[in-house]
Amino acid sequence: MAKKKLVVFTGAGISxxxxxxTFRDSGGLWEEYKIEDVATPSAWKKxxxxxxxxxxxxxxxxxxxxxxxxxxxxxxxxxTYDVLxxxxxxxxxHERAGSKNVLHLHGEIMKVRSTLNENLIYDLKKWExxxxxxxxxxxxxxxxxxxxxxxxPNMDKAVTMVQEAEIFVxxxxxxxxxxxxxxxxxxxxxxxxxxxxxxxxDLKHIANLTHIREKAGDGVKQLGSFLVA
Numbered sequence: 001m002a003k004k005k006l007v008v009f010t011g012a013g014i015s016x017x018x019x020x021x022t023f024r025d026s027g028g029l030w031e032e033y034k035i036e037d038v039a040t041p042s043a044w045k046k047x048x049x050x051x052x053x054x055x056x057x058x059x060x061x062x063x064x065x066x067x068x069x070x071x072x073x074x075x076x077x078x079x080t081y082d083v084l085x086x087x088x089x090x091x092x093x094h095e096r097a098g099s100k101n102v103l104h105l106h107g108e109i110m111k112v113r114s115t116l117n118e119n120l121i122y123d124l125k126k127w128e129x130x131x132x133x134x135x136x137x138x139x140x141x142x143x144x145x146x147x148x149x150x151x152x153p154n155m156d157k158a159v160t161m162v163q164e165a166e167i168f169v170x171x172x173x174x175x176x177x178x179x180x181x182x183x184x185x186x187x188x189x190x191x192x193x194x195x196x197x198x199x200x201x202d203l204k205h206i207a208n209l210t211h212i213r214e215k216a217g218d219g220v221k222q223l224g225s226f227l228v229a
Contacts, residue, residue: 006081006227007165008074009183011088013172013197014216018065018093039147048140049131055143059109060127062091070171070216071097073224081167081227086158086183088173090145103161105154107145115139162186169223171196172216194223 012020037043038054075098077083085094085102090109094102114120114135121144122135133141146152162168168187174197175181187193189207196212196219203209210226212219 003080003082004166005164006077006083006167006169007161008083008085009087009162009168009170009173010085010094011171011173014068014070015065015089015091015093016172017068017070017215017217018091020061020065020089020091020093035148039145040149041147042149044142044147048142051143052129052131055109055145056128058090059124059129062093062109063127065091065093067093067097068217070220071099073220075099077227084161084165086161103154103157105146105152105158107143109143109145111144112141113144115142158183159186165191167192167194167227169194169196171219173197174199175201192226194226196220196223 033039033054037047038051044051071093074083074085074094078098078100083099083101085099086105087094087102088105090104090107092108092110110124112122112124112129112133114137116135116137116139120135120137122141129141129143131140135141162183163186165187168184168191170184170193173181175184184193184195184203184206191208193206193209194212195201195203195209196214196216198213198215201211203211212222214222
């Protein structure tokens with residue numbers, strides 16, 4: 001018997017419980033840096049050294065962090081469901097927890113790519129990238145991140161995944177960043193939908209939706225009771 005397809009859409013809230021700073025929360029990264037200085041194509045052109053240093057620090061933070069209960073929960077669900085994870089997060093905590101099918105919408109902090117050819121992508125084993133580190137074509141390596149103002153290349157894949165979902169879950173996302181936030185609007189009325197987040201959402205128009213008003217770690221405990229019911 002084929003496993004039901006469960007699609008999970010995760011945001012910064014799930015990684016925050018592993019100690020990774022978010023951009024929007026109080027004390028988050030945007031209080032220390034301006035978006036336009038570190039997370040746009042123009043910032044890279046203006047000061048690639050600053051951008052490289054910024055992502056070096058983020059990479060170091062990710063490498064020191066560990067997956068939390070919510071990450072492990074979705075990895076374990078692979079035993080009973082066909083779990084597909086779509087994440088806005090650039091960390092690798094889902095993978096380190098054991099999830100096999102993870103689609104990163106906004107890039108991956110543990111990868112860099114060529115500034116000459118965006119298809120030349122390299123895995124990193126260390127946290128520091130230096131100016132002068134180049135791809136095989138001789139161009140400076142940049143973070144493999146989707147910056148503000150850039151296209152989201154995996155968006156079409158994400159839409160297709162959500163269209164095929166038999167159960168849809170969102171965890172730790174404000175649903176404010178588009179186009180990704182629109183994914184919750186895609187599943188049909190017969191598809192059970194769950195939002196795990198303590199925030200408030202105006203989603204009364206979405207059928208078959210359950211809002212679990214908890215952070216990720218506590219929320220997955222309640223979600224588990226729904227999934228086995």
